[in-house]
Amino acid sequence: MPIITISRELGSRGDEVAAAVAARLGLRLIGRDIINRAARAAGAPEVALAEIDELGLLGLRPSATAVRAYRDKILEIIREQADAGDLLLIGRGGQVALAGRPDVLHVRICAPRALRVLVVQEIAGISSRAAAARVDASDRARAGFLRRCHGIRWDAPELYDMVLNMARLELATAADLICLAAGTQHEL
16 A cells, blocks of 8 residues: 655656556556646635646736645645555655655655756757756746745755656666665565
8 A cells, every 4th residue: 555755857757757656556646636626625726727837927826825725725635645545646745745654655756957958858849948948947836836835845855765866767767666665665
């Protein structure tokens, strides 16, 4: 009944690693869909749109009350999903929402900025300059979400049980390491 949270940087290939781990371990893979559920439940769709808009193109500025209601609903949904077990949660502050639970493995997947830019450029079929702008905007948005909603730095190593730098790791190796850590966690 593993529960794993994965925080990843855009272009780090963290989504691919997460999908591989979820498939190998038979876990439910949950990510952005939590945004939509939380926004509907909290009656704050503008907060969800603001969080999805990593590039800030929409210029949305939800009220503090709406942000609080949204954050509380996300935490509630994450905890409900974790209580059901067999879960791999991508992003959304799972490392905070499920902090301190002995049955959860918290993983951060990162890569050097230059590599991330190349990956985004290749996947999106855009220029290097546009890919760099996307990577930078995503980093600001993800860091901002955790700072606003939880008062933490997203890259603080103490939030994670494992940090994988994808600069020299193959996807399969990263997935192997996470599966191994998830398996040994239950034996302790």
